[in-house]
Amino acid sequence: MIFYFTGTGNSLAVAKQLALEGEALIDMAKARNSGQFTYVRQKKERVGFVFPVYCGTLPTVVYDFVQSLDLQGKGYTFAVVTCGGDRSSCAGLLADELKKHGIPLHYAETVPMPNNAITVMQTCTPEQERSQLEKGAEMLSEVRRALAEKRIRPVRSSRMARMMLTLYRKCAVTRLFFTEDSCTGCGLCARNCPEQAIRMKEGRPVWVKPHCSHCSGCINRCPAKAIQFGKKTAARRRYVHPDLLRK
Ligand SMILES: Cc1cc2nc3c(=O)[nH]c(=O)nc-3n(C[C@H](O)[C@H](O)[C@H](O)COP(=O)(O)O)c2cc1C
Numbered sequence: 001m002i003f004y005f006t007g008t009g010n011s012l013a014v015a016k017q018l019a020l021e022g023e024a025l026i027d028m029a030k031a032r033n034s035g036q037f038t039y040v041r042q043k044k045e046r047v048g049f050v051f052p053v054y055c056g057t058l059p060t061v062v063y064d065f066v067q068s069l070d071l072q073g074k075g076y077t078f079a080v081v082t083c084g085g086d087r088s089s090c091a092g093l094l095a096d097e098l099k100k101h102g103i104p105l106h107y108a109e110t111v112p113m114p115n116n117a118i119t120v121m122q123t124c125t126p127e128q129e130r131s132q133l134e135k136g137a138e139m140l141s142e143v144r145r146a147l148a149e150k151r152i153r154p155v156r157s158s159r160m161a162r163m164m165l166t167l168y169r170k171c172a173v174t175r176l177f178f179t180e181d182s183c184t185g186c187g188l189c190a191r192n193c194p195e196q197a198i199r200m201k202e203g204r205p206v207w208v209k210p211h212c213s214h215c216s217g218c219i220n221r222c223p224a225k226a227i228q229f230g231k232k233t234a235a236r237r238r239y240v241h242p243d244l245l246r247k
Pocket residue numbers: 005006007008009010011012051052053054055056057082083084085086087088113114115116117118119120214215216241
């Protein structure tokens with residue numbers, strides 16, 4: 001089984017490309033929100049975690065999910081972290097958290113994908129999007145080989161990722177989100193928010209929690225490009241993985 005988390009589709013696309021025939025793909029946000037934390041490995045089946053790195057650390061959803069995870073049975077465990085550019089990883093922090101539950105992380109790799117960090121910086125240009133998708137595809141072929149061999153690569157503990165977790169969670173505020181008049185009231189942002197932080201009120205989204213994962217899904221995926229975060233995002237390109245756009 002593969003546990004995944006995604007804001008704009010990169011990590012879901014990677015999880016799908018890594019999945020074996022019939023292997024379950026489990027959305028960590030939905031699982032956490034519905035309190036589904038108990039899973040049993042069938043016949044030593046492999047378990048994977050696929051998710052993006054945020055500010056050098058684990059997304060809130062992933063961290064929270066792993067805190068409550070009750071994974072029964074033994075077997076090979078891997079993580080694939082998608083990143084927007086610098087191949088920064090946070091797998092060490094995941095390894096530390098899994099260890100507390102008696103789950104060794106046998107292998108982790110970081111896969112470059114287009115950068116979606118619109119609240120923080122410029123996202124990828126169309127050229128960067130193409131080249132990152134190509135680089136990611138190359139890296140994924142290697143990852144697939146490694147997973148088929150059940151390759152072991154020790155994942156070192158990451159104090160930096162733990163420090164960044166505190167900072168990222170503090171900074172991931174929602175008060176700077178707002179919508180422009182182009183909002184059509186379609187409700188997509190509220191339906192897809194992994195933190196259930198958006199509610200529709202009188203046909204417009206309202207952010208009802210002070211903090212969220214800052215997955216950038218609402219702002220990048222809004223079909224009307226009506227969502228902004230502070231003053232800088234109006235000029236930034238929206239990015240969504242091509243597979244999500246085709247939906
Ligand atoms: C809030 C935020 C912080 C990010 N921080 C990093 C980072 O520290 N390093 C990096 O390489 N990419 C960073 N990214 C880019 C994402 O990790 C990357 O685009 C990822 O593939 C997005 O995956 P998704 O489409 O599954 O959500 C960040 C993205 C967001 C939204």
